[in-house]
Amino acid sequence: MPKAIGLITCNYTTASKDDVFSGRPVASMPYLGRYRLVDFALSNLVNAGIRNVGMIMPNNYRSLVDHVGSGKDWDLDRKNGGLFIMPGTAFGTSRTGARFLIRDLVQNREFFTKNKEKYVVLSTANFICSVDVKKLIADHEASGANITVLCKRASCDGNIDVVTFETEDGRVKSMNQGVKFNQLAFLDYAVIERELLLELLDSFAAIDHLDLFEALNSEYGRFRVMVAEFEGYMKPIFDKNSYFKANIDLLDEDVLTEFASGTPIKTKAHDNPPAKYEPGCKVSNSLIASGDRIYGSVQGSVLGRNVIVEPGASVRNAVLMQGVVVKTGAKIENAIIDKNNVVPAGTELRGTDGDILYLKKH
Amino acid sequence: MLLAGGQGSRLGVLTSKVAKPAVSFGGKYRIIDFVLSNCANSGISTVGVLTQYRPYLLHEYLGTGEAWNLDERDGGVAILPPFATQTGASWYAGTADAITQNLGYLEGQDAEYVLILSGDQLYRMDYEDMLATHKANNADLTVAVMPVPWEDAPRFGIMNCADDGRIEEFVEKPAEPKSNLASMGIYIFNADLLINTLKEDDKDPDSTHDFGGDIIPKLLAAGKRLYTYQFKAYWRDVGTVASFHEANMELLGAEPEFDLFAQDAPIMSNSSTLPPAYVGPKGSVDDSLVDNGCAIMGTVEHSVISAEVYVGKNAIVKDSILFPGAIVEDGAVVINAIMAERSVVKAGAHFGSADEETVTLGDDAVVEKGE
Numbered sequence: 001m002p003k004a005i006g007l008i009t010c011n012y013t014t015a016s017k018d019d020v021f022s023g024r025p026v027a028s029m030p031y032l033g034r035y036r037l038v039d040f041a042l043s044n045l046v047n048a049g050i051r052n053v054g055m056i057m058p059n060n061y062r063s064l065v066d067h068v069g070s071g072k073d074w075d076l077d078r079k080n081g082g083l084f085i086m087p088g089t090a091f092g093t094s095r096t097g098a099r100f101l102i103r104d105l106v107q108n109r110e111f112f113t114k115n116k117e118k119y120v121v122l123s124t125a126n127f128i129c130s131v132d133v134k135k136l137i138a139d140h141e142a143s144g145a146n147i148t149v150l151c152k153r154a155s156c157d158g159n160i161d162v163v164t165f166e167t168e169d170g171r172v173k174s175m176n177q178g179v180k181f182n183q184l185a186f187l188d189y190a191v192i193e194r195e196l197l198l199e200l201l202d203s204f205a206a207i208d209h210l211d212l213f214e215a216l217n218s219e220y221g222r223f224r225v226m227v228a229e230f231e232g233y234m235k236p237i238f239d240k241n242s243y244f245k246a247n248i249d250l251l252d253e254d255v256l257t258e259f260a261s262g263t264p265i266k267t268k269a270h271d272n273p274p275a276k277y278e279p280g281c282k283v284s285n286s287l288i289a290s291g292d293r294i295y296g297s298v299q300g301s302v303l304g305r306n307v308i309v310e311p312g313a314s315v316r317n318a319v320l321m322q323g324v325v326v327k328t329g330a331k332i333e334n335a336i337i338d339k340n341n342v343v344p345a346g347t348e349l350r351g352t353d354g355d356i357l358y359l360k361k362h
Numbered sequence: 363m364l365l366a367g368g369q370g371s372r373l374g375v376l377t378s379k380v381a382k383p384a385v386s387f388g389g390k391y392r393i394i395d396f397v398l399s400n401c402a403n404s405g406i407s408t409v410g411v412l413t414q415y416r417p418y419l420l421h422e423y424l425g426t427g428e429a430w431n432l433d434e435r436d437g438g439v440a441i442l443p444p445f446a447t448q449t450g451a452s453w454y455a456g457t458a459d460a461i462t463q464n465l466g467y468l469e470g471q472d473a474e475y476v477l478i479l480s481g482d483q484l485y486r487m488d489y490e491d492m493l494a495t496h497k498a499n500n501a502d503l504t505v506a507v508m509p510v511p512w513e514d515a516p517r518f519g520i521m522n523c524a525d526d527g528r529i530e531e532f533v534e535k536p537a538e539p540k541s542n543l544a545s546m547g548i549y550i551f552n553a554d555l556l557i558n559t560l561k562e563d564d565k566d567p568d569s570t571h572d573f574g575g576d577i578i579p580k581l582l583a584a585g586k587r588l589y590t591y592q593f594k595a596y597w598r599d600v601g602t603v604a605s606f607h608e609a610n611m612e613l614l615g616a617e618p619e620f621d622l623f624a625q626d627a628p629i630m631s632n633s634s635t636l637p638p639a640y641v642g643p644k645g646s647v648d649d650s651l652v653d654n655g656c657a658i659m660g661t662v663e664h665s666v667i668s669a670e671v672y673v674g675k676n677a678i679v680k681d682s683i684l685f686p687g688a689i690v691e692d693g694a695v696v697i698n699a700i701m702a703e704r705s706v707v708k709a710g711a712h713f714g715s716a717d718e719e720t721v722t723l724g725d726d727a728v729v730e731k732g733e
Contacts (some may be wrong), residue, residue: 034654073635076517179642253659256640265637266492269429271630273622274389274653274667276640279615290390290654293623303638 002052004137005081005194006045006120007111010038011058011088012099012124015160016239019270020336023361025056025124026237028063029322031199031338032247033289034065037237038125039267044189046074047263047273050131052081054111056088056104070196073268084111099124099163099188102215103208112194120197122212124188126161128246129234130191130262134229140191145226147196149213152230154179161238163184163213165227172225175213187230223337233258244336244356247302247319251285272305280311289322296326304339313343335359363461363468364401366481368415372602375724376702381413383481384420384548385606386685386703387621388613389651389666392423393480393600395631398430403627404489408437408476410467412460412684414453417443428630442467457547459571462560469557476556478549478573484609484620485597486627487548492591493547496550502586503555505529505578506548508593518544519574521590529588532578543590545574546597555586596620607720610666610683614649622651636669644675653686660690674709681716685725699723 010027021029038055053076057064062236065195070076071083086108089101100122105112110121111287119140120135131150149172151165158179163186165172179185180355190213192200204215216223233255235246250256272291279285282297291306296313304322309315313326318335320326324337334351338361343349351357370382377385383394394411401409409432413420426432427439442464444453454460461468461478468476475496477489487506498502507521515536521543522531533539559577563569569576581588581687596619600606612618622629641647645658652658655670660677667673671684674692681698684690688701691709698721699714705723707713711731714721723729 034391034635035637184464251640253640253642256657267635269633269635271628273629274651276623277647277650277652279649281648283641284645285643286641287638288641288652291623 002049003117004048004050004121004133004191005052005054005111005115005117006041006050006121006123006133007054007056007105008038008045008123008125009056009088009099009101009104010061010064010125011104011254012101013054014126014238015091018240018358019271019360020240020243020358023338024063024143025058025060025275027058028067028273029078029243030304031128031237031243031289031304032250034270035265035267036064037128038068040125040128040130041069041125041267042071042074042076043265043267044129044131044133046076046141048121048137050085050133051076051078052115052117053082054086054108056086056108058088061085061341062319067268071270074266081115086111096238098211098214099126100212101208102201102204102210102212105197105207105212106208109198109201112198112201115194118194120192120194122188122190122192126238127187127189127234127236129187130259130265131187132228132263133189136189137191138300139228140226143226145234146192146193146215146223147216147225148228149225150187150230151227152187152234154181154183154185157181157235159238159242162236163188163211165225167227172220172229174220175217184227184229187234187236188248225252240336240356240358244319248300248317250302251300271307278311281309310345336339338362363464363476364394364397364409364411364479364481365457365460366411366420367417367419367460367481368482368586369415370482370601373600373606374603375722375727376603376606376700377416379416379546379702379725380419381415381417384416384423386668387600387606388610389653389668390633391631393422393484394420395430395629396486396620397479397481397486398427398432399627399629400485400487400489402430402432402630404487406489407432407434408440408471408473410440410464410471411481412442412454412464414444420465422519423632425632430630434593437471440467456571456576457564457573457640458560458569458577461556462564465557465560468553473553476551476553478547478551479544480599482601483546483597483599485546485593486595486620486624487593488627489550492548493550495591496589499527499589500587501550501589502552503578503581503588504550504591505588506546506593507543508544508546508597510544512539512542515539515544516544519532520544523590527580527590527592529590531580532574532582534574534691535695543592546576546593549573603700603720603722607683607698611664611681613651613666614664633669639667642675645673660692682714702727705729 074327076083160181164183170173195325215226230277281294289305296309308325312329321339323340325342330343331348333356341362366383370377598609639656642659652667653669659675670688685703687704689706694707697714700722702725706728
């Protein structure tokens, strides 16, 4: 029997007002041509042998349920256990930073009582990273901590949505919002004993509007919360620019190799033909998903499934989500084009390096 | 009933480790995908797959049949390899014998009609339409046929028919054909007739237990109502290395005769979920099919590239078919070749040439520089 159950909270918004997140929950945001952001948390949990995963859903859950289905593509269609689709509280977490809202956990207390595994692995869907959760649990056991949080030292100032921990000898002293250079950024992966989590939920019942780690701020002296440091490619996604960069980053062969060297990321299977490169097309430094048909020119871009780039069209430094059609002679540069948009013949859609153009879902 | 036990010996090293229906095709598929997708798209939900030669990969690939929406509680895919009984065990001796040995399965399905298929052909057909013809003719057996060029007719089983499509004579590989309607090896039988005929044929010591050679001539002699169903679209039996290569190349170009992208009858496959293909900064791809999970750092022209293929820097791949996991190392040149699964052409090595016949490299085989 696996040692742990997994929880993914998918029901929070970001501080960013970028409309790139307006059409769907962050968890079902398409990524790298064929994934949804939630695939990373799901795959990381499942790759560690976890077969009981609860997902706390946002109000606009349609796209997310459509994607995960019965959990089959992650081996979560089990006779016992498997995937649990669970409700979030009425108003969701509209506040910055709260991603493990206590009232969401309390509302789904049954998930933590009916499953008897020793640990709970908490996670969210905002971080692109391939995490060895098995090792995280082993580290947790070896250190004898009450809670182990996965962190990475920030290489630059970062987003207000990212949580950071102040530590002393690897032990957490306090938790804060927003990340500055060299601080320990929380990757939203944590291991906690199931019984302890239940105790905490009971004792924090009066302050259930807080995030679990926020509520622990007065208790870090009492509980040993230890940091496990993450190595490998990691990208938090909380706004348009970080989303764009997390796609384009992967066009570097070294980054791509590092990304691909982690455990495999599973996603929903689709029946697309292979991508078809027509005679005379020009493609370089790009990621091209199956079902694409390319007649024109594609450079430095990430193309989702079933994209068509017609003759004479050009796509540069852009992220095209599934089903986008770029008509003859159209030009796209420095842009994110959301699902199923048809870019008319001869039109130009250009952003700049600093201000990426976003065309919302059609 | 889908016959998928054939070795496909004329494909040489390509079938040294897998059965012909499990051979990779078109960058994303295995040959059996086309027939299974036809079944699913025609509303057939019960398919018995008869396997025999090197069945492991085929069995694994078929799984529960869910990739083709054939994982049904009542029916779905049943894998039917040869088996032992109280009186002994035997291999499938012919196409008809394979069905005869599985009459227990067939009778258990309580079907009115039985469609007999081959797992090694490429075509899109709506079997519903063929069944409608069968019913309209009040036929006992309907044989799918297609017109072939007259000069090729002596290589096929030829049906000589009346104007209304009723079969009057069946001649296997006639020297002087009277018709150019070739049997495609696709049959619809009335189930009771099939079961009874197979039981009788089983007792005939002179029979080779083959549909074309024995069953059809016997039914004709017995005066049964045998009709043809004419099929005029794309159909290929990829029996040889040359025809296999040609059928893959026919998927390329601006308007291929067989369109993998046709929406109304999608070809489904049991593929794994992989990241999109990466075309490197110095990589270039022209007139090709490339599946997910590939990294193309060199040049690919007029080729079919399956999942997780790696083409190294300054490497050239042209007029070739690369099966899943094949590796062309830096500076290697692969021309007019078929590289089977996980095969490797080492850095700087050359494999194949435009002036000679298509060369093949078996599963896991390696070509060193200077070989």
